Amino acid sequence: MNYSLKNLPERTQKPRQIGFTMAMDKGLSPREVEDFIAVSGDYVDIVKLGWATSYVTPNLKEKIKIYKEAGIPTYLGGTLFEAFVVRDQFDDYRKVLDKFGLTFAEVSDGSIELDHDVKCHFISKLSEQVTVLSEVGSKDAEKIIPPYKWIRLMQAELDAGAWKVIGEAREGGNVGLFRATGEVRSGLVEEILTKIPFEKIIWEAPQKAQQVWFIKLLGANVNLGNIAPNEIIPLETLRLGLRGDTFDYFLNVENIK
């Protein structure tokens, strides 16, 4: 750090199991990736190439290579997995992972109907090839999944081989874990945590108010995802109580353990 401040919450270091940050790249150029890493490389644990942006992004190999050389794995958004599955091209999807040397993949059903056993089968199959992140929650604001079912789905997906499960929010932060207004479904989150271990969940929280909410509930080292590249530094200050929103919270010595 550039200078020393007393009594800050302790942040985990790479490789992180908790205090993990997943960023979403929705079309950076290779040089922009370099800039992103120059600033935020130490704070980003994994990068998602958002939904199916990888299909239309030039220089894909080059980008993945730049991230890799900085020690940051990348993976393709869950919507792309779904686009292959719905077209009966799962084997092609597996070849794409190999072609680009990817070591992580996401399995989701945010835009398609997928029998849960089939979803778990895909998780199981892919986990032989790569580390799997699986995502729970619909991208459809109309589909409200009750808490007990979130828990059942998450547990089954971890049992099927998922490394961590992701709570859905989209880029906008207005579905799944959140109401259409962006407000957190707090009862849902608290109930999930009675059953699923803290370190096994990555909460998508693209909006600042959502990040603040999770940090105040779960501490500096909560796993958060769908963070925009230029919001990684701001998020890091929230985690440390060095921005107005969490400043008071971390002055309480109880909260910095």
Add this chain to the structure above:
Amino acid sequence: MNYSLKNLPERTQKPRQIGFTMAMDKGLSPREVEDFIAVSGDYVDIVKLGWATSYVTPNLKEKIKIYKEAGIPTYLGGTLFEAFVVRDQFDDYRKVLDKFGLTFAEVSDGSIELDHDVKCHFISKLSEQVTVLSEVGSKDAEKIIPPYKWIRLMQAELDAGAWKVIGEAREGGNVGLFRATGEVRSGLVEEILTKIPFEKIIWEAPQKAQQVWFIKLLGANVNLGNIAPNEIIPLETLRLGLRGDTFDYFLNVENIK
């Protein structure tokens, strides 16, 4: 493309008459322009240097040159045309186009009162020098133009020599084609299309929900404008049904023709 997916809508290729995307640059540096082109060059058909930002942007010649070498023409925002006209400096405006080697220009009356015959005269005059885009719709949220009048204005401007007409929305997407909330005036759009050919119109649609609305109404190859540079890749995935919002729509084989 980086890999192959079946049954995607077919996108037009450059030079495009339909499926056309106009991006808005409101002050990129020359190096940022290079980054923008590296990622989105194939998907951007023309770049507007937003409103009168060209007045205060350094390196203007250099920027225009970088775009030009990538095969992307640029033009100066309509507000600048109006700023010259309202000061009785139309001839100076024509010299500016020459000085910067521009081959496109926009004629609009979003911020000034302009008799429509006079506006058409400017279109006609400028079309001897450059390719003219003309814009219909006020920047003033209070001025509601009824559909029959949008049609009459658009037709007269095409007759006067405009290459295409633009439906106004501003950078914010909250006037002209849209209500103050950003919602599309859908009856207006549908009525316009009964009279003015699809390929002759560029719809300003800076917000994602607006882009989705136009794509679902008019297909993958609708002409869209006022797209922010970092939203070109996301828009391209919307056009292809590779983002949640249009995923279902393009699974219907009827919609991918």
Add this chain to the structure above:
Amino acid sequence: MNYSLKNLPERTQKPRQIGFTMAMDKGLSPREVEDFIAVSGDYVDIVKLGWATSYVTPNLKEKIKIYKEAGIPTYLGGTLFEAFVVRDQFDDYRKVLDKFGLTFAEVSDGSIELDHDVKCHFISKLSEQVTVLSEVGSKDAEKIIPPYKWIRLMQAELDAGAWKVIGEAREGGNVGLFRATGEVRSGLVEEILTKIPFEKIIWEAPQKAQQVWFIKLLGANVNLGNIAPNEIIPLETLRLGLRGDTFDYFLNVENIK
């Protein structure tokens, strides 16, 4: 300028006492700083490294140096000052300013309770070392300070040695000078200006509607702050009446003096 337009408001030039623009950098990379300066260097008078982002930003010395070589001083956000003070580390804070060769500092109490005499003491103490900007207004939306008190606080801080006082708005523009909706507390601003000289105040105004409001009230050369790097060029056009929002306003010859 790239071309000539008649009857524009006259803008002040560097070094500016009025018409001053403070930008907020919340984590640009060194190369992004170069890009920012290449476009907006002439229009930015000072850069704030937002709140305590400097704590987690790599390459801090390098960034400060790039700004300095472009003639743009930088300072550390007020929240960082408060983080040191609340930890009883004021002397450490003074050393940080020296270590990084900073010539400006901000004194604020947006996130902590600080007796006003103590705040003025810090202003006085720091003004022996650097040029002090002091900020009035809470980051807490619940704390409404009445106008007479804003005036008393501002005057006392200027008397204690502050070079200019800043009206608080945060990055979001939704506290202090503004209601939670972002609307300006206009009575407050007008009353402040009956007592505190125009040139002594920097108004934080991150949102476009707020910038427009201040420009229409106070003219092209109002001092504005918390401007995002990519909004400096757009702001400059607002100041000149070259964007729709202030176009009409500056056509009135009364307003361009």
